[in-house]
Amino acid sequence: MIALLLVQPGRPLVMAEIPITTVGPRDVLVRVRAAGICHSDAHYRAGRSSTNPLPLTLGHEVAGVVEQTGAAADDFAPGDRVCLHYLATCGACDYCREGTEQFCGSAAMIGKHRDGGFAEFIVMPAASLVRLPQEIPFEQGAIMMCSSATSLHALKKARLKPGESVAVFGVGGLGASAIQLAKALGAGKVFAVDIKPAKLELARQFGAIPLNGAECDPVEEISRMTAGRGVDVALELIGLPLTMQQAVRSLAIRGRAALVGITEQQFSVAPYAELINKEAEIIGVSDHLAKELPDLIELVRQKKLVLSDLISRTLSLDAVLVNEALDQLEQFGDEVRVVIMP
Secondary structure (H helix, E strand, O other): OEEEEEOOOOOOOEEEEOOOOOOOOOEEEEEEEEEEEOHHHHHHHHOOOOOOOOOEEOOOEEEEEEEEEOOOOOOOOOOOEEEEOOEEOOOOOHHHHOOOHHHOOOOEEEOOOEOOOOEOEEEEEHHHEEEOOOOOOHHHHHHHHHHHHHHHHHHHHOOOOOOOOEEEEOOOHHHHHHHHHHHHOOOOOEEEEEOOHHHHHHHHHOOOEEEEOOOOOHHHHHHHHOOOOOEEEEEEOOOOHHHHHHHHHOEEEEEEEEEOOOOOOOOOOOHHHHHHHHOOEEEEOOOOOHHHHHHHHHHHHOOOOOOHHHEEEEEOOOHHHHHHHHHHHHOOOOOOEEEEOO
């Protein structure tokens, strides 16, 4: 099969012909119909987040059609439309049994620890497959598997309650989903912070109050627009020390800041004023959970989460085009989500 490989961090992906992975008894071979390009893929290519082993096929947002099933994978049949939960886990440890499989000691993420979806085919344990309803296009099924799923998990970790206010820092694929999901879960006012006018306009279309961080201090604006109260929930989806600080500083009394964006840099917090005196919380968010995916798919099926506007364009499985899309992600361009459709 044809695949796009990361051969060396800091270098462009290369196209190669590689063998299809052997299908084990509990595995399923999926013909990839759509694979989203995530900002994490740009981190992996740049070497800012480690991948192993190399060479490796990137891509962890995947939807497609079952091509072949292993002898013990009888829940699926050739022709089934599916999405892929991007973790392959043991299924037996304490974390797996309690449904927090992202902490499984043997967890392997596609496109990071095992070959991913920037290819014509992918092999995955049947336990990691989720059925994709006929009415949801493959490209939407793919981007659900990371950006939308992680946004839903972040809102659940932040314990969002109906009527509470939310600030979303970063209106990329995660942020555009987070705004809609917050509304679907009953949030009151939703503020959206970004520096790109096109992304702020998209946030406005989804019912958020847009704040241009290049033209104002979003913390001061949120304070002004909430009569000095702040927000109940802040989601940081960018991975910058500045926006992490702003997320914490925008909190109301007993507010919760859920940090999703990836960074190795530190940011400062004033413990008494910003946390202790408010009983505010900073919450780390790691990936998402398989058990949350059926609810997410149902929200898309009911059109409470609209993903069509999040897909900026689709590409063929072409090394030049995909590397150019990753370059734009590195530069925080205007595109929300680009999807490869082999």
